[in-house]
Amino acid sequence: MRVPYVLPVLFLAAASAFEVGKDYVYHYNGKMQVYNPEQPLQSSGFAFRSKVVAQPRPDHTHFKIIDFEVDTFNGEHVHLSDHQFHYHSTDALKQFIERPFAGKFSEGKLEAAELGKSEPMWSQNIKKAVLSVFQLDLVKGRHDDPHAKQFYVREDGLHGNCDTLYVVAEEEGHLEVTKIKNLEKCDKDHYAIYGRIKGRECVECEAQESHPVVATAQVKYRLDGTPEHYVINHACAASETVLRPYGQGKTFVVQINRTLDLEEVHDANTDTQLPEDLERVDHLAQTLPVGDQVETLQDLKKVNHFVDYFQLTNDREKFVAGLNRLAALEFEDDDVKDVHSKESGGLQFLVLFNALSTLHFEDVVQVYEQAVANAPEASKSHVKRLFLDLLSAAGTNPQVAFGLQLVKEDKLLDDEAEHFFTKLALNLKENSPALLIELAEVCEHVKPKRQVWVNCQLALSILAGQEGCVRAKTDKEQDEGFCKPSIVSHFFNYEIKPEDKKDQPEYKRTVYMKAAGNLATRGAVHYLERYASDTNQPEHRRSAALWALVRAAPHHPELVRDIALPVYKNKSETAYLRIAAFVNVLKTNPDLYLLKYIGHNIIDDPSDQLASYVTSAFRSLVKSKYPCHQELAQHLRYVVPMWDDVYRFSKPLDYTKSHVHLSSGYDPKYDYGGATYFGIVRADDSYLPRDVFVLVKDYFSGHSFTTATLWFENWGMDKLLNHVVGPQPGSSKNLWNVFGRRRFTRDASAKDLKEVEDALPITDRDYDHVYGRL
Numbered sequence: 001m002r003v004p005y006v007l008p009v010l011f012l013a014a015a016s017a018f019e020v021g022k023d024y025v026y027h028y029n030g031k032m033q034v035y036n037p038e039q040p041l042q043s044s045g046f047a048f049r050s051k052v053v054a055q056p057r058p059d060h061t062h063f064k065i066i067d068f069e070v071d072t073f074n075g076e077h078v079h080l081s082d083h084q085f086h087y088h089s090t091d092a093l094k095q096f097i098e099r100p101f102a103g104k105f106s107e108g109k110l111e112a113a114e115l116g117k118s119e120p121m122w123s124q125n126i127k128k129a130v131l132s133v134f135q136l137d138l139v140k141g142r143h144d145d146p147h148a149k150q151f152y153v154r155e156d157g158l159h160g161n162c163d164t165l166y167v168v169a170e171e172e173g174h175l176e177v178t179k180i181k182n183l184e185k186c187d188k189d190h191y192a193i194y195g196r197i198k199g200r201e202c203v204e205c206e207a208q209e210s211h212p213v214v215a216t217a218q219v220k221y222r223l224d225g226t227p228e229h230y231v232i233n234h235a236c237a238a239s240e241t242v243l244r245p246y247g248q249g250k251t252f253v254v255q256i257n258r259t260l261d262l263e264e265v266h267d268a269n270t271d272t273q274l275p276e277d278l279e280r281v282d283h284l285a286q287t288l289p290v291g292d293q294v295e296t297l298q299d300l301k302k303v304n305h306f307v308d309y310f311q312l313t314n315d316r317e318k319f320v321a322g323l324n325r326l327a328a329l330e331f332e333d334d335d336v337k338d339v340h341s342k343e344s345g346g347l348q349f350l351v352l353f354n355a356l357s358t359l360h361f362e363d364v365v366q367v368y369e370q371a372v373a374n375a376p377e378a379s380k381s382h383v384k385r386l387f388l389d390l391l392s393a394a395g396t397n398p399q400v401a402f403g404l405q406l407v408k409e410d411k412l413l414d415d416e417a418e419h420f421f422t423k424l425a426l427n428l429k430e431n432s433p434a435l436l437i438e439l440a441e442v443c444e445h446v447k448p449k450r451q452v453w454v455n456c457q458l459a460l461s462i463l464a465g466q467e468g469c470v471r472a473k474t475d476k477e478q479d480e481g482f483c484k485p486s487i488v489s490h491f492f493n494y495e496i497k498p499e500d501k502k503d504q505p506e507y508k509r510t511v512y513m514k515a516a517g518n519l520a521t522r523g524a525v526h527y528l529e530r531y532a533s534d535t536n537q538p539e540h541r542r543s544a545a546l547w548a549l550v551r552a553a554p555h556h557p558e559l560v561r562d563i564a565l566p567v568y569k570n571k572s573e574t575a576y577l578r579i580a581a582f583v584n585v586l587k588t589n590p591d592l593y594l595l596k597y598i599g600h601n602i603i604d605d606p607s608d609q610l611a612s613y614v615t616s617a618f619r620s621l622v623k624s625k626y627p628c629h630q631e632l633a634q635h636l637r638y639v640v641p642m643w644d645d646v647y648r649f650s651k652p653l654d655y656t657k658s659h660v661h662l663s664s665g666y667d668p669k670y671d672y673g674g675a676t677y678f679g680i681v682r683a684d685d686s687y688l689p690r691d692v693f694v695l696v697k698d699y700f701s702g703h704s705f706t707t708a709t710l711w712f713e714n715w716g717m718d719k720l721l722n723h724v725v726g727p728q729p730g731s732s733k734n735l736w737n738v739f740g741r742r743r744f745t746r747d748a749s750a751k752d753l754k755e756v757e758d759a760l761p762i763t764d765r766d767y768d769h770v771y772g773r774l
Contacts (some may be wrong), residue, residue, distance in 0.1 A: 018056040018231060023268045026052045030237075030258035031080055037251050044074035047085050052130060052260070053270045060104040060114075062272035063130055065097050096123035100272040103131040107139040107228075110156065110284065117279040125158075125286040132157040132284045133219070133235070133260070136177065138227040141166060146227075159183055159190035159217070160285040168227075175223040175230065183215045190215060192288035194306045195429050196467055199703030200554075202628035210627075210671050210702030215241045235260040245701045247671035294432035300401045301361040304430055307396065314355040316363045320371045322352050323390075327383040349390070356390050361398035364391075368402070388416055392423035400428060400435065404442050407452075414452050421455040425462040433487055436464055440490035454511050460491055461515035471521050471555055479521050492516070494523035497530055498537060510544050510773060517548030520555045528552070529563050539574060540715050540771050546580035553587035561588050568598075575609035576690050579658060579681055582614060592635045599639040603646055609682050612657035615649050620662035626675040626697070627666055628704045658682045666699070673699040686718045716770040 018024055028050050035043035050068040054061055069087035073080075102114040113131050115124050139146075141153040148168070155164040163182040168175060183190055191213070203209055217239040223230040237258040244251045291305025306312075326348045331339065359367070368387065375383040391403050403424070407417050428435070443456040469483035479485065488494075492515060501509070513531065516524035531537055531545035546564070553560040564584035567573055573581075585594070595618075602614045621629055622636040643649040653659055658681045666673030675697045683690035693711040697704055 018054060018061065019265075020056045020058055021268050022056065023266055023270050024054040024056075024231070024262065025264050025266075026054070026232075027261050027263050028052050028258070030256065032254070032256045033080065034252065034254050037253060041077045041079070042075070043078050043080075044072075046070055046072040047080075047087075049087055051263075053272065054134065055268050055270060055272045057102075060102050061134070062100055062102050062274065063127070063134075064100045064270060064272050065126070065130070066270075068093055068097055096120060097126060099123075100274050101127045101131075102274055103134065105135070108136045109140060110135045111282075113281050113284065114274065114278045115281060116275045117277040121287050121289060128281075128284045128286055129158050133237075134232075135284075136179070136221070136223075136230075137164075137166070138168065138175075138177070138230075142227075155179075155181075156284050157181065158284060158286045160186040160188035161283075162186035170227075173224065175221070175225070175227065177221040177223060179219045179221070181217040183217060188285060192290050194290075194304075196431060197703065198426075198466070199701075199705040201702055202704045203630070203702065205631065208627065208630065210247075212245045212671075212701040213241065213243055215239070231262070231265075232260070233262050244671075247667075247669055249670045291430075294397065294430075294434040296434050297401070297438055300397050300432065300434040300438060303358070303360055303398055304396050307358050312358040314358045316359060316367060319352060319355045319359070320367055322348065322355070323367070323371050323383065323386065324375075324379075326352060327379055327386045352390055353393055356399060357394040357396050359398065361401060364398055364402045368406075385416075388412070388420060389423075392420050393427050395424070395427035395429045397430065397432075397435075400424065401438070404438055407442050408445055414449055417446065417449075417452045418455045421452070421459045425459040428463065431463055431466070431468050431482055433482070436460065436482060436487050437490055439463070443491060450507065454507070457491065457511050457515055458518065461518035464488060464491075465519040465521070469519070469521070475522060479523070483519055483521055488519065488521075488523075492519065492524075494521075494527050496527070498534060498541075506771070509541065513541075513544045513548045517551040520552035522556060522559065525549065525552050525556055525559050525563070532563055532567065539577065540713075542577055543580050543713070544773070546577065546584060549584050550580075550587050553584050554589070557588035557590075560584055561590070564588075569601075571606060574684055575607045575613075575658065576681055576683065578607065578610050579613050582610070582617075586617065586632075589632065590635075592638060595635050595639050596642075599642055603643070603648065609658040609684075611648070612654060612659050613679075613681065615643065616653055616659040616661065620660060624662055624664045624675065625666040626664040626673050627699050628697075629664070629675070656682075671700060671702070675699075688714065688718045688721065690714065712772070712774050714772040717772060720770060 029048065031045065031047040033043050033045040048068065048070045051066045053064045053066060055063070067089075069089045070093070071085040071087050073083060073085070096116070096119050099116050099119065101116065103110055104112045110131055113128065115127055135155070135157070137153050137155055141151055142148045145151070150165070150167050153164050153166065154161055157164075159181065163185040165180040165182070167178040167180070169177075217237075219235055219237040221232060222234040224233050225231055235258075237256075237260075239256045241254040242251060243253075289305065289309040294300050294302075302308075326345060329343075329345050329348070331342075356364070356367075372380075372384050372387050388403075391399050394400075403420050406412050407420065412420065424439075439456070439460045443453060443460055446452040446456055464483050464487060466482075468481045470480040471483065472479050479488070492512070496512075513528060516527045528545040528549045531541050532549060534542070546567070549560055549563065553564075561584075564581040567581035568578050568585060570578070582598070585598070598614065599618065602611050605611050618636050618640055622633050622640050624630075624633050660677060660679035662675060662677050664673065664675040677693070677695040677697075679691070679693050679695075680689050681691035691711075691713050693709070695706070695711075696708040698707050699705070
């Protein structure tokens, strides 16, 4: 039972000027309940009761928690008001929690605390919580108006330094005080996140923001005395955390209620001698169970901190048995009628996934040697594929480290290594410098294997550029976090210019440009600028740079606009490059004036392809219901109407031209939305489209997620198509009679054929060099 971690939030009360030489003994009890409002009687949680002794000294106050007991509950019908608890204590709790601690107050505000340095995190947090309770800012907080009934202060506490509202009601000899914390306005988060958030918050309007997690906290006090000299007689605290990831869908509530009552005051006789290993702390923010930064390969092989802290364990032998059982699972035609009665393969995979995620590195090595490397030949390929699927899905540190080791030791086939790298960027639980540097070394090792290296390099750049990358705002600043130069230099060089790598294979140029887009740092933007703005570069390179630049646009809007706008405005550029530049400008969330400039100038633009794409994009976005588009859609409502009387744009959309179509929806009840983009960009010199893409996005919990993307670009592919299905001299087959009757070859002499060819002014076309990106 892991009680200690949740205990700190239960200790919330207050105290300030007490009489030296006295013991103030409080009875403190509370309950924490987790429940679903749809089933309010089904709940789980725990209750506690204890005594808190406050012993004022001349320069500080000693505290001691005694008689601490707890009990848990979990059931379908739990009435907390009349539930019979069976309180008990444990030596593990008493060993640390009953060690005295101290706090120094000045006019009710805590200035410093003294806690046992060797105490575990949970014990220190509990004692920080007690100190935060004995803090009331009734003097300094009302410095400007000593008789104010309501005032705001910044107050340190368990959740950090937060905006706090005080409401004071004074009667003769008594005070009633309510202290309300605004947990949305603290200097730090009051929760820890395990894993990576792959979505992005895109709604900047405060009135439209989603709040999947809402937390409140308040304490009501009854004091005897005056604001300058009081004793806490009673405190009643209530806090609530509501998790609503899908609006009015499933809701989960964590509710904590606490009471503190003064039982007696007597001469000081409680042993509150402070331990020798004290450390002074100047803040009361609780320490959350998050691990230190993983800096070395040896650290990477250790289990993630949350696995260790919450004591998550599993049986290696049971995992091996389950692995072999799932690998042997087969469904034949005769099994269809009984499929619901058979054990689910998906459920078995989920069980194995949970089991593997908590195994130590040594256990993972033994599983591989025992169940995979030495598996019977008949089932070896199935077992290995399943093991690799589980390894990449787990995404925890030892599992990732072992997967990289397999690649480094050439124990995986190329397609297996590709699959592992593809899943790594999606499923990694916690990023770290050690992982990025090790992955960079592995990428260097697989460089001779083209497709493996491509997937490795893209996974590496995605991880370095995601959450944890702190991008510089100016060229004089330096990137920090996972994209700082000391890490990025292991796999990317911002200073490389196009002329420096004249003999570099084209696929490597493309991969490095995509990697630059994934990093989306200022250095990466300048790297892409050298390709995008250089008119001497081939069109396919410039377009690759512009499309990669799209991912950096939200992070550096002004910088990207400075690159993209000149390309867009240059009418001598191809329509394809101008469309790519337009998308970049749109991704920078441009102001209304710039959108109106684009809307006005497109009316007379000579490129029908660009005009069709721009107008279809604006008209789709202005109708969009997707939350991330609402600010842009509001601006476009003042742009699109200017085309109402333009004949060129009065006809229905011509789907044979370049265009983008957007289908979107949003349900405010469940705070869930989706958007599907389909776009096609026509080539200037080919009947095949230059670019086709499908993009699917989902929105929930206030974040936008890219669910699926399929993108295809080509140059010169029509030459290949013509060669396959086009008419050939002397052949009866051609593109236009595939489904019709065969045409018989005409009898004609060489002289007749030459006369026909000479009469038709048709020259063979110079096709582009075949080049494609998927």
